[in-house]
Amino acid sequence: MSLMKRISLIFRSKASGAIDRAEDPRQTLDYSYQRQIELLSKVRRGVADVATSRKRVELQANQLEQQSQKLHDQAQKALSMGREDLAREALTRKSGLTGQITDLKAQQAQLQGEEEKLTLASQRLQAKVESFRTRKETIKATYTAAEAQTKINEAFSGISEEMGDVGMAVQRAEDKTAQMQARAGAIDELISSGALDDVSQVGGGDDISRELDAMSSDSDVETELAALKAGSSGSTPPPAIEATDATPQAQPEPQSREKGGPA
């Protein structure tokens, strides 16, 4: 038998088994309506859950992107200070983050897709529940218990198929979201532990940053020292400050010594 037919048969037998039969068939309508409303709120909760997960993943991607930008800046700074080794290290770590960012973006897109699908599913179910409610009231008002049965069966078949479909959609979305939440939890832990600051050496802290800071504070001290010396010897401070931006760290010192000597 064809795939489509097999799925249809199994689906239908499941769906009809899900109906609570009451003694008065008209009561069955109310039971079913109750279940439809419950399912509708379940789908809406599902939409909200998926949205929450999506936002979390978005936030993580942003954090990692900032970190990646920081490593890029560090590499540039290191290179300008002639430390190619540090620049290489920073870029290596950056490339480690790139994979994670790509992964997070893919997850984000997938969650976005789930969110849209569930939103549409909830709209379809809402429309069908509304339609069922109208029909239910008509049946209850118009038919006796004995007459109602066929009309009820007609109304049920469409709605129970939709309920089976939507129930499955929520289940799938939940499963997918749960998988991603586990991974998101792991990344949150990584971010908060600071390990991502230093991808190559877990627990090492941001040593590139430390080294660069140390180098630039050394150079700041030297520059300031040079400026002070220059100031005491009578030359004006502004050129010295400009020199900090343009000249590498080691230069101001010998310059100022030369200047200070003859004065």
Added chain:
Amino acid sequence: MIVRILGEGQWEMSEEHLAGLNELDEQVEAAVEAGDEVTFSNTLVALLDAVRKRGTVLAEDSLHDSDLILPPADASLEEVRELLNDDGLIPG
């Protein structure tokens, strides 16, 4: 004839398109049976596209049941196998 794509909705199809659908359906089924993941996803995409292109979307508030039901577009081969199992994906 009414066809449902799980997770997407229902389409009204005219009988003339049925042969084409059956052909694609057989290919999907063969791929499921062979456990051929690549052929499965390609043929499933083709089958669902055929329904979407040739069918007319049913009104959202219609309470018609479907004559044929198709797996969701992002279903894996494993999920379709579960769908075909009685204790599969469909919540009771």
